[in-house]
Amino acid sequence: MSEENKKTLGILAEFANPGELLKAAEKVRDEGYRKFDVHSPFPIHGMDNAMGLRQSKLGFIVGAAGFLGCVGGMTLQWWVSAVEYPHVISGKPFFSFQAFVPVTFELTILFAAIAAVFGMFHLNRLPQLFHNVFYSEQFAKITDDGFMISIEADDPRFDEEKTKSFLSSIGGTSLELIEAK
Amino acid sequence: MDLNTENKRLLESSKFGTFALICGIVGLVLTAVGYFMVSPEQMYHSWLTAFVFWMTIGLGGLFFTMLHHLTGAVWSIVLRKFSESLMAVLPWMLLFFIPVVFGIHDLYHWSHEDAVAHDQLLQGKAGFLNQPFFVIRSIGYFVIWIILSLSLFKLSVKQDNQHDASISAKFKKISAPGMLLFALSLTFASFDWLMSLDPHWYSTIFGVYIFSGSVLAVLSMIMLIALFLRKSGFLEEVITIEHYQDIAKLLFAFTVFWAYIAFSQYFLIWYGNIPEETVWFLHRWEGSWKIISMVIVFFHFALPFLILLTRNAKRNLTLLGIMGFWFLIVHWIDLYWLVFPSFHKHSVHFSWIDFTAMLGIGGIFMAIFWKKFTGNKLVPMNDPELSQSLHFTNV
DSSP, X not given: OOGGGOOEEEEEEEESSHHHHHHHHXXXXXXXXXXXXXXXXXXXXTHHHHHTOOOOSHHHHHHHHHHHHHHHHXXXXXXXXXXXXXXXXXXXXXXXXXXXXXXXHHHHHHHHHHHHHXXXXXXXXOSOOOOGGGGOSGGGGGGTTOEEEEEETTSTTOOHHHHHHHHHHTTOEEEEEEEOO | OOGGGHHHHHHHHOOHHHHXXXXXXXXXXXXXXXXXXXXXXXXXXXXXXXXXXXXXXXXXXXXHHHHHHHHTOSGGGGGHHHHHHHHTTHHHHHHHHHHXXXXXXXXXXXXXXXXXXXXXXXXXXXXXXXXXXXXXXXHHHHHHHHHHHHHHHHHHHHHHHSOOTHHHHHHHHHHHHHHHHHHHHHHHHHHHHTGGGSTTOOOTTHHHHHHHHHHHHHHHHHHHHHHHXXXXXXXXXXXXXXXXXXXXXHHHHHHHHHHHHHHHHHHHHHHHOOHHHHHXXXXXXXXXXXXXXHHHHIIIIIHHHHHTOSHHHXXXXXXXXXXHHHHHHHHHHHHXXXXXXXTSOSSOOOOHHHHHHHHHHHHHHHHHHHHHHHTSOSSOTTXXXXXXXXXXXXX
């Protein structure tokens, strides 16, 4: 690939410790950036707020799926036992909702659990096998002792020079322009 | 603001203790009047309901305290003094058990020798269900509860006065066997005091049913006391919205757990369809008892489940205040539903003594609680992990 074609994909900056990272994330948020991410070897308490992330929608996905499992489970058993294949069991009515509660309950849980796992994948945009920050050599440090912020080039406020000087003004070191290799 | 002296400020600024004591005395006097004016039988049944209601709150406090120590929970440290002060009332509840002993013939069918003589089932159970053994067992339960609550409470006061890291370990040492004893004693106490009202009937899950209601009741009570203090300008910075959300999560969880246990009990009896088991539910499905049964299904489970489902609801203090009273009221209805069908057999028949007994025992209960609560620091200041609890946040 020739030099001219190299395009900046984003900027990566390192911070000294989790506390610095948290403060920096707040400043990046307040500056108006939206397409940025923080990277750390472990979860940092309060980071969601510092990044300006809203409450996850996962709960509503799980709730809807659970409701579907509940209604679906009861309907399935009603259809099987009272419509399609009516069968007298221990002298009880065909539609004995009491007997159907355990299966309905289990299906509610099953649907909700599956929705929780795959909903989480979807909201986290997983599976994602590659991300632009992987072009950076120093990025490997985030699994060890690196605390970093990356801002992506397609953020509307992104400007190579301004963003770079902004990140260093809030304490970022080892600034690196991410470019495709 | 000095957290070390907040309890003195609270004691000076609030008349709650005196108010509760007056309510209690008035309630007890009116209940005694009811003994003569209405009927001893009605009075003893009302008394048993109210007695068990306040016992479940004291025992719930004991459970919450021991659970807190056993799990090493951090968030609930700021609530520990609440549950400890509630369980510290348990020794005094022994006094309120005395009328139950006096009312044994009015309450328990199995205590009549002539009834047992003509009843083969009761003869078979006579080795367990007889008057001396009933009283001995009840005293045994109280001995367990008094030893556990007093030793945990004393240790907590000791921790307030001296920095001693070994106290945290001692809490756990008492709580581990304590939890086992608690489970067994609560199960048998609920068998004796409530299940034996209908001596032919039995349900092995009954103790767990009482336990689940008891935890709901104590969580509501702790939450309401905290909200009351917050309104009066106490501990606002200590018990934050994050702590309330955690209580609300447990309330939500236990309303589901209660329904799980209640349905398990009903389900097996419904499926088995054996007359001596189903008759208990049949009594509760007769006449106006059916309404109470439906009220319990919807107000003890279905509605609270939907109301407390979302995160926003769990962080809405006004709503939580309403839900606190809600759960205490349905817990009482639940106990009423357990006790009274063996007395008012065909329809619900509320009496004013039901309420005076609640007021009487409850007033004294809360007055003793208040004395214990304000007599010590409102927050366990020497707990090694207190600062973590103060800064606790939900993810």
